[in-house]
Amino acid sequence: MTAPADPPPAPRRRGRPARTDAAAGPGARERILAAARAEFAEHGYDKASIRGMAKIAGVDPALVHHYFGPKEQIFAAAVEEAVAPALKAPAAVAEGPAEGAGERLARFVLGVWEDPATREPMLAILRSALANDTAAGVFRDLISSRVMIRVAAELGGPDARLRAELAAAHLVGVSMLRHVIKIEPLASADIEQVIAMTAPAVQRHLMGG
């Protein structure tokens, strides 16, 4: 994901749209997304500005618009990138015997939160989503369509969507108390103990009963 050879953004001309095609290098999109995440985390969804993102990324604001369009679409792209590791959750449920699905999902989701490299981008997005209805909607639509519907399809049976969401709610709540609020002893507990104690509840949600 390094981008040593991006061409510099085209200079902006007054009175007409900036030419931005020449700046579309292989690393620019990733750099802008990282900058957008930082801008949303620092200022919240409402006050985050395209100008601020462009400044952090070291590009012309027109280039940000060129790649992503308006703010809501930048946020959607940032959410998609930040939650990309979590999008493999349906596979974690599917790959193996049903009686181990709760343990596999708990291990997978808590593991994504355990690693700072995957936790911090998700947390930045989650903070924005918790503070703003538009941002919450973007986050909700992605999680619904890419995770919950797919997990529910693996589960089948009555209330599969609701059961998938309750399982996810448990794991998100554990991750937030452990890594953000940092309440003890949960924050320092061995991850294997946390997985072992959470998996039966997750399993019960997934399989019903």
Place this chain on the structure above:
Amino acid sequence: MTAPADPPPAPRRRGRPARTDAAAGPGARERILAAARAEFAEHGYDKASIRGMAKIAGVDPALVHHYFGPKEQIFAAAVEEAVAPALKAPAAVAEGPAEGAGERLARFVLGVWEDPATREPMLAILRSALANDTAAGVFRDLISSRVMIRVAAELGGPDARLRAELAAAHLVGVSMLRHVIKIEPLASADIEQVIAMTAPAVQRHLMGG
């Protein structure tokens, strides 16, 4: 909690501390706390200012300091007031037979989140706590000392604190996905169904096994 007869705050004099004792009316403290909550919710912990709180409350900034001291202590008081409804959770666990503790705790906590009058102040505080380490510490200390230690004392047995925290994590996660992210079908599900589906997992955490 109405305060129709507060005396007006003392006028501020340049060059010396304002005299504030005369403004210590019965409703001023509550008004300042509500203003502090609004200021923290709007600007986040870091950027919230005592001047901003005073402006919203219609009092002199010196009066805010007179009642609460520095920002961290104002936040602590705002947290204490906002989570006051949740502080009865240990009683919900204690009052009744052990086999119904999970259902009582789920009903109590989800009920506090169901009512906008108790949800919105808690949510404002939680948003600040999720975005700032100092705020998270204030929130954590209060929840640990006033809720988790007491619930754990009711439970007894090994890992009582950890089990109390996992039960709380589940209920906080459900409340956030239902009321903040508003993911469907959880957001619109009948509250009795949500309680019925969540209670067994909470019971399992509380009672071990």
